[in-house]
Amino acid sequence: MAPKAMSPALMQELSERFKALGEPARLQLLMALRGGEMSVGELVESTGLGQANVSKHLQQLHACGYVSRRKEGTFAYYAIAHADVFVLCDVMCGRIEQEQRARGAALRGRAHSVHT
Amino acid sequence: MAPKAMSPALMQELSERFKALGEPARLQLLMALRGGEMSVGELVESTGLGQANVSKHLQQLHACGYVSRRKEGTFAYYAIAHADVFVLCDVMCGRIEQEQRARGAALRGRAHSVHT
């Protein structure tokens, strides 16, 4: 469990990790890597993002430890470093779905009460 | 489990949730609320952030569903809406610790090899 009183340093690190996931382009890259290791070029083609853009986002994901890097010839292969990332996404997606259900139920409830 | 192929809309929502956590000030607020419901003024004092700043960050946390809001007189009391947030922090903190341990071990290993 995260400490009750969190040091500013840890909080800073924590926020940087979350910020790295707070960008659709980077999530796209992580999702693309879900199927396994891919080269930069493959990621460019797969995501439709620009090459320089992909390269920079990969640097950030690497700096946060989300992906690993393997050089082979002129190619650079990136891969998910730890499946934990997807645990985070799953928890978050779960909350989103839950809220959408709640919102839907509330709307139905309101519509019903208007009806009666 | 998060879907293999994520819709752009879900990815957008997901990134917005993560982005909301990608800010030390907002994490500070969430951590402060760990002890229970607090008013805006109490949060201002507890965090040392400006009143307007706190109010705006709380709006964002509320929009993402992280906190609930209860009005009582001229006071507004905010509270953690779902403990899930802390699950996310815990997973993330776990990864940070793990990496720090790994980094430390690597450094010790290198020092040792230099020594021998």
Next chain:
DNA sequence: CCAATATATTACTATGTAGTCATATATGAG
């Protein structure tokens, strides 16, 4: 060494947003 290719980096622009100050909007007290 030279050319071709894959990736990384730099310089730049455009956009987003955190923080702050001033002010607006409740709400309760007298």
Next chain:
DNA sequence: CTCATATATGACTACATAGTAATATATTGG
């Protein structure tokens, strides 16, 4: 109603960063 207080909002500034185009840096093949 008027005043005081708590919170929210609008305008603004300063800074961070996503995206892109051009270029630099390997690395392989000839």
